[in-house]
Amino acid sequence: MSATGSTPEPRTAESGRGLVRRTPRQVSVARLAESGHVPRRGLGQNFLIDDNIIRVILAQLEGRPEDVVVEVGAGMGVLTRALVAVAGHVHAFEIDPSLVDSLHVSLAQPEGGLPPNLTLHLTDVLAADLEGLEPKPTLCASNLPYSIAAPFLAEAVWRLPTVRRYVVMVQREVAERLVAPSGSKTYGSLSAWMRLHTTLRNARPLSRTIFRPVPRVDSTLLTLERTAVDPLVECRPWFVRGVIDAAFGSRRKTWVNAMAAAGGLSKEALTAAGAEAGLKPGLRAEQLEPKEYVALARELLARGWTPPVPRTPLGRPD
Structure with a gap:
């Protein structure tokens, strides 16, 4: 994908000296102000306003014209607009109904309506x-709302098996x-899962100033590449996730004691x-490699162990 055509031409404004050309960042900030929208902290809303980072995202994405991109947290449509210009199709998710009008204005075609x-x-x-x-x-490219970044990615890696690369902005700690x-x-159940x-391809620290409102925490642009997935993980994802969650149930205990406390099988x-x-x-638990959890899951499956419901918003057993 190329950044060409990713954003509209900066608009101009009247001043005492005539027309003054505004930068894309100024346009984004102005559009946010004009919308009257008050960012909702409960939804983790910090809107992207920097065109340079959009170009970095597109470069990291390495997409093709036929690619289909999923974006979570469309916000004011700054990244959405860039993706629509270069992708075959874009699925953009936005939970905040108060942003609907702004999105339609931001993404409207000259002839009216949203891009096909x-x-x-x-x-x-x-x-x-x-x-x-x-x-x-x-592909997945998103400025992920802080409040859902971890649970979404944990869901997406198994529910969207056709996504080969993630380029996402998340809180640095996440x-x-x-x-x-x-x-x-920092290694935990999420890390192992x-x-x-996926495997890490690139991690880029981000300035807080590229967001509005300016967040109180630091962010990172992550590029994750999908790797070959073990057949057991593909066929019984919730079982494997359940094994990992049970082992990490108490970080101060051995994996045997933690899993025994979860129930289902004795320590022996x-x-x-x-x-x-x-x-x-x-x-x-933190001393075990991810592949060792798969080996353990295979043995536990053969012994009829039943995992607890995974700790995720959509937690549901196999």
Whole structure:
């Protein structure tokens, strides 16, 4: 994809010296002010206003004209407009009904109406039928609302198997959790789950000034590439996620003790399953590699272990 045509020409304004050309950032800030919209902290709204970052996103996306992009948190449509200009189709999600009019103005074609290659989903993406999206998404590019970044990505990696790359802006602490290596302080159930589906390609720190309102936390632009997924993870995702969640149920306990506390099997049975999977019973959850959780899940599945419902908004067992 190219950034060409991603944003409209900066508008001009009257001044004492005549017409003054406004930068794309000034246009975005003005559009936000003109809309009268008050960003809702409860929805994690911090709107992107910087065209330079949009060009970086498009470059990292490495899309093709036939690609279908899913965007979460369309906001004022700044990124949406750029994606529509270069993608075959865009699925843009926005939960805030007060932004509908602004989005229609921002994305309107000269002849009126929304672009034909845009589907605007005015709903909560965490409650949406992602598997039913048509055409099927192949890329994801989003300024993810802080409040849903982690749960959305945890859902998307298995519910959108056709997405090969994610270029997303997230809170720095969330970014660290998403890509943390085993043994680190930030490695947790989310880290293990994400690393079973993706690998980190690039992480770029972002200035707070590219958002309005300016957030109180730092952000990171992450590029995640989909990797080959183990067949068990593909066929029984909630079982594998349940194993990971149970093992991380108490970080101060060994994985055996944590999973025994979750119920289903005794410590002895769990130790035996772990031995077959090549796991030492004295290790803690944060010391296990993602692939070791898959090996453990395979043994537990054979023994009829039932996982607790995963800790996700759409948590549902197999």
